[in-house]
Amino acid sequence: MAVGSFSAGLSGLNANSTYLSVIGNNLANINTVGFKTSAVSFADLVSQTVGGTSVNPAQVGLGVVTGAISPVFAQGSIENSREATNVAIQGAGFFAVRDGSRVGYTRAGNFSFDDAGVLITPDGWRVQGYTGRDPVTGNILTAVAPTDITIPPGVLRAPTATTNVRAQVNLDPNVLIDPANPEFTTSIQMYDALGSPHVLTVDFNRTGAGAWTYTITVPQVDVTGVVGAPVTLTTGGLTFNGAGVLTAPAADIAIPGPATWANGATPNAITWDVVPALGASPILTSFASPSATSSINQNGSAAGQVDNVVINSSGEIVATFGAGQTVVVGQLAMANFNNPKGLVKMGSNRYSESAASGIANVGVAATGGRGSIIGSALESSNVDIATEFTQMILAQRGYQANSRSITTADEILVETLQMKR
Numbered sequence: 001m002a003v004g005s006f007s008a009g010l011s012g013l014n015a016n017s018t019y020l021s022v023i024g025n026n027l028a029n030i031n032t033v034g035f036k037t038s039a040v041s042f043a044d045l046v047s048q049t050v051g052g053t054s055v056n057p058a059q060v061g062l063g064v065v066t067g068a069i070s071p072v073f074a075q076g077s078i079e080n081s082r083e084a085t086n087v088a089i090q091g092a093g094f095f096a097v098r099d100g101s102r103v104g105y106t107r108a109g110n111f112s113f114d115d116a117g118v119l120i121t122p123d124g125w126r127v128q129g130y131t132g133r134d135p136v137t138g139n140i141l142t143a144v145a146p147t148d149i150t151i152p153p154g155v156l157r158a159p160t161a162t163t164n165v166r167a168q169v170n171l172d173p174n175v176l177i178d179p180a181n182p183e184f185t186t187s188i189q190m191y192d193a194l195g196s197p198h199v200l201t202v203d204f205n206r207t208g209a210g211a212w213t214y215t216i217t218v219p220q221v222d223v224t225g226v227v228g229a230p231v232t233l234t235t236g237g238l239t240f241n242g243a244g245v246l247t248a249p250a251a252d253i254a255i256p257g258p259a260t261w262a263n264g265a266t267p268n269a270i271t272w273d274v275v276p277a278l279g280a281s282p283i284l285t286s287f288a289s290p291s292a293t294s295s296i297n298q299n300g301s302a303a304g305q306v307d308n309v310v311i312n313s314s315g316e317i318v319a320t321f322g323a324g325q326t327v328v329v330g331q332l333a334m335a336n337f338n339n340p341k342g343l344v345k346m347g348s349n350r351y352s353e354s355a356a357s358g359i360a361n362v363g364v365a366a367t368g369g370r371g372s373i374i375g376s377a378l379e380s381s382n383v384d385i386a387t388e389f390t391q392m393i394l395a396q397r398g399y400q401a402n403s404r405s406i407t408t409a410d411e412i413l414v415e416t417l418q419m420k421r
Helices: 002-028 385-418
Strands: 038-044 047-049 059-061 064-071 078-080 087-090 094-099 102-106 126-130 164-170 184-191 197-208 211-218 231-240 246-248 253-255 270-273 292-298 304-311 316-321 325-332 334-336 344-347 350-352 361-363 372-375 377-379
Touching: 002 038, 002 064, 002 385, 078 087, 087 094, 164 184, 164 197, 184 292, 197 231, 231 253, 304 325, 304 372
Parallel strands: 087 377, 164 270
Antiparallel strands: 038 064, 047 059, 078 377, 087 372, 094 102, 094 126, 094 334, 102 350, 126 325, 164 292, 184 197, 197 211, 211 231, 231 246, 253 270, 304 316, 316 325, 334 361, 344 350
């Protein structure tokens, strides 16, 4: 039995030595960005049946083994970094990064742009995301495979022609009808394909109860081959029910561009949003309140050099250029896993997927179970120094106790050997 005690004690020494190594690694990474502490669990080895008269099995254990060393993906605290390209994840998920054919996943969002405008990690891995744009809506395409995010510094960004406008307008149903003058007028700035601004003027005329007409014009000087009055792009009617809700038209309004802009820009057809999405607030109303425009949106922009970027909670990279204009130039990709504890640590704050973790589910923040993103911030290590010190004491005592059991087994073996003398 003394020899068996040696084995059990030795397994205890090895297990608690591993425990101390994990604790030491946790404490070493107490200031590592996005680091996740590891937890150790133990399991007993097989037991030996020694017989006896007991009804229940009489067994003696043969020691202990390290059952698992698993990362603890508890949320780390969020610290403001004042760096626009730094991001932290609030909730589940990982950023996707790539180096050639190698793909990794990380919680450390201390990213920056290199000299070519590529968003990278501190050791040069390229952050993955979406930069392609839908040619119709102008929105970033996210239903595709993520790629490197590149925003070249100082490069003149191409203009974006306006394809969509929206104006939140209320038309007072109590105004007097004046056939000679519009009862209300609002203006919407848009951009042509060359990035030149133009002003769409929308005149609203009341024609009866719940009935209005609209006329959309641009200045004559903006259009080639026209002299005199403003150029009419389109006109039509609006109908509101007794509750002031738009009932006609039943679809958004198409605004055709002029035959030729004066600067030679390609005419751009524009969709005027007047029909809200299901469950959304009305866009055009006719409530008993003074006629007013509460908000205007359009998706075009002039040419300009990117001078600043910020990253919002959806992971969208919003660039500022020109005279305070902003445009979304990309979006960060995020991944989550069925079993994140099954990820393999690669070093440098990165993980790789494995059979145990399952395949990465890649998408954008705040969808599909992925957390949200906090810009200009970093997630701190989730190592709790008080917990680690407490665990260190337990591991030390465990190591000491097992060394004592080996010493005691040795003394018993010496006594047994001396019986022959």
